[in-house]
Amino acid sequence: MTPLGAPSPDPEDDPTGVRALLSSLPDPGPMPTDLVERIQASLEQERVRRLASVDAAAAYDGADGAVADGTATGRLVARVGAEVASLVPGPHASRDRRGLRVLATVMGAAAAVVLVGVLGTRLIGLGSGSSSSATSGAAGSAAQMETNGSGAVRSPAAPSSGAVTRGTPSPDSGPLHKQPLSAQLMRLRVSTTRYTGAGLAAQAATLVDSAVAGLRPVALTAGTGSGLPLATAAGLRSCMDGLHAEASGGATVDIAYYDGAPAAVLVVAAGGRHTAYAVGRECSRSDPHLLHGATPLN
Amino acid sequence: MSRLDALSEFSDPELLSAHCAGEEAAFGELFRRHRDRMWAVALRTCGDREMASDAVQDAFLAAFRRADSFRGEAAVTTWLHRIVVNACLDRLRRTKPTVELPELELADRHDDHASVEARVDVQAALALLPEGQRLALTLVDMQGLSVQEAAEVLDVAEGTVKSRCGRGRAAMAELLQLEPGSRGGHPVRPVRPVRPVDPIAPLDPVDQAGPVAPVGPVDTRAEPSGPA
Numbered sequence: 142m143t144p145l146g147a148p149s150p151d152p153e154d155d156p157t158g159v160r161a162l163l164s165s166l167p168d169p170g171p172m173p174t175d176l177v178e179r180i181q182a183s184l185e186q187e188r189v190r191r192l193a194s195v196d197a198a199a200a201y202d203g204a205d206g207a208v209a210d211g212t213a214t215g216r217l218v219a220r221v222g223a224e225v226a227s228l229v230p231g232p233h234a235s236r237d238r239r240g241l242r243v244l245a246t247v248m249g250a251a252a253a254v255v256l257v258g259v260l261g262t263r264l265i266g267l268g269s270g271s272s273s274s275a276t277s278g279a280a281g282s283a284a285q286m287e288t289n290g291s292g293a294v295r296s297p298a299a300p301s302s303g304a305v306t307r308g309t310p311s312p313d314s315g316p317l318h319k320q321p322l323s324a325q326l327m328r329l330r331v332s333t334t335r336y337t338g339a340g341l342a343a344q345a346a347t348l349v350d351s352a353v354a355g356l357r358p359v360a361l362t363a364g365t366g367s368g369l370p371l372a373t374a375a376g377l378r379s380c381m382d383g384l385h386a387e388a389s390g391g392a393t394v395d396i397a398y399y400d401g402a403p404a405a406v407l408v409v410a411a412g413g414r415h416t417a418y419a420v421g422r423e424c425s426r427s428d429p430h431l432l433h434g435a436t437p438l439n
Numbered sequence: 440m441s442r443l444d445a446l447s448e449f450s451d452p453e454l455l456s457a458h459c460a461g462e463e464a465a466f467g468e469l470f471r472r473h474r475d476r477m478w479a480v481a482l483r484t485c486g487d488r489e490m491a492s493d494a495v496q497d498a499f500l501a502a503f504r505r506a507d508s509f510r511g512e513a514a515v516t517t518w519l520h521r522i523v524v525n526a527c528l529d530r531l532r533r534t535k536p537t538v539e540l541p542e543l544e545l546a547d548r549h550d551d552h553a554s555v556e557a558r559v560d561v562q563a564a565l566a567l568l569p570e571g572q573r574l575a576l577t578l579v580d581m582q583g584l585s586v587q588e589a590a591e592v593l594d595v596a597e598g599t600v601k602s603r604c605g606r607g608r609a610a611m612a613e614l615l616q617l618e619p620g621s622r623g624g625h626p627v628r629p630v631r632p633v634r635p636v637d638p639i640a641p642l643d644p645v646d647q648a649g650p651v652a653p654v655g656p657v658d659t660r661a662e663p664s665g666p667a
Binding site: 158162172173177179180181183329333335373396398 | 492617
C-alpha cells in the first residue's frame, strides 16, 4: 500500500501487459498515395477559394490608392466575393485547377462591377452631386454609408448619429489622400515571438534593426497568395491608417503572438523615431484591433 | 536555398504562423510532416479505412482553415491530434452500424500467421471497449502520447485518462485472456470465441456518459478463478 503523501506509483506501470501488447502492434504504414493526392487537391481547392475572396476584396482599388479591404466597401466586396466564391463547385478530382482560378478571377471582377453599380445607385439616391465626384469619392463615401439591405454593412467610422455623410470624406479617410508608403519600405516577419504588454518595448526593439533574421518584403498585392491582408502592402497601409500611425520611414510587421493570442506587432518609423503597436491580425483602417497602443522605442 | 528547403527548417509553430501570414507552401510542409502519424490515428480510431480516409481529410481541411486558432501553448502535433480525433468521432457518430458484427473467433496462438491474427484479435477487442477507453488506449498505448498530451487531445482531466487506460487495459486483458504479468505476449491460454452480438455488457457504462470521478487503478493481481 502506498503511504500517504508518497508519490503515486508510476502511471505507466501496467501489470496486465496490454500496454506492451498495444505498443508492439505494427504501424499502419504511411498514408496511401491516393489519399495524399486527394487531400492535397482539396487543400489546393481551399487555397483557390481563399484567393478568390481576397482578390475580390482587393479588386476595387481606386486610382487614388484607396484601399478596398478593411473599409465598408471592402467588406461588402468581400461578402459579395465570398458569395461568388461559394458558387464555385466543390472539389472534384477531375476539376481543372487552372479553370477554377480563371473562374475565380472573372467572378471577382464581376463582383467589383456589381459593387460599382450598387454604390452608384445609392449615391444617386442620396443626391451626392456629379457622377464624376460620385465615382471618385465612392471609396471614401462608402466608408460612411449605411446600407439597409439584408447584408447591412455598417462602417464603425460612421458618426454615432448614424447620419450619412454625403460625398465628404471623413477625417478617418484622411490618409487616403496622402502619398502611400512605398512597399519597398515595408518588411514582414513571421515568428513565434510571444510578445507581452510589459515586454513590448524591449521585444519590439529588435524589429528596428533591418538586418534582423527573417525579414522579407511584404507581398505587393493580395493576389500573390496571401491569406492575411496584413501581410500585403495594401493591408499594412490599411492597418496603419486605422492606427493613425505615421510611417514615412518604413514599417515592419511581425506575425506572432501577444499575451498568448495570435497577433501582429508593428514597428513604424517616422522622423528618426520608432513606435510599436500590438494589433489583431485582422487590423484594418476601419478596425485596427488594437491590443497595445503606441509604444515609443527610441 | 529554395523556398521549400527554407520551410523545411521552420518549426511547426513557425509553419502555422507562416501559413496564417499567407505563405502558400507552409501548410503543405506541415501536411507532409504529420500526415502519416495522423493517418495512423485516424485508422486506429475509426477502425475502417474508408471512414479514416474521409476523417483525416476533414481534419486537415479544418486545420488549414482554423490555423489561426492555434495559440501556441500546446504542441502542434497535440493540436492536430485533437482535430483528427474529433473528425473521427464526428464520422463515427454519424454512421450507424448496418450489419451485425460477425462472431469473433480469436486465433490459435500456434498459427503461423500468429502476429497478424493477434493484431486482428487486439483490434477486435479494442472495438468492444467503450469509446472513452478505446480512445485513451489508442492515444497512450498505441500512438505513444503521454497522459498529459492525451488529456489535452481529449479535453479531459489527466486523471480521467489514467482511469480510462486502467479500465481499458483490464477489460482488454479479460477479453484477450491474458495471463496476469504477461508482457506483450500473445494470449497464453486457448481462447474461446467472443460473440459481440451476444451482448457483453460494457465494463464501464458510466464512462460513456462523460467524465466521472477518478478511481484507483484496477487491481489485476487477483487469483484467476478459471482453470490455468
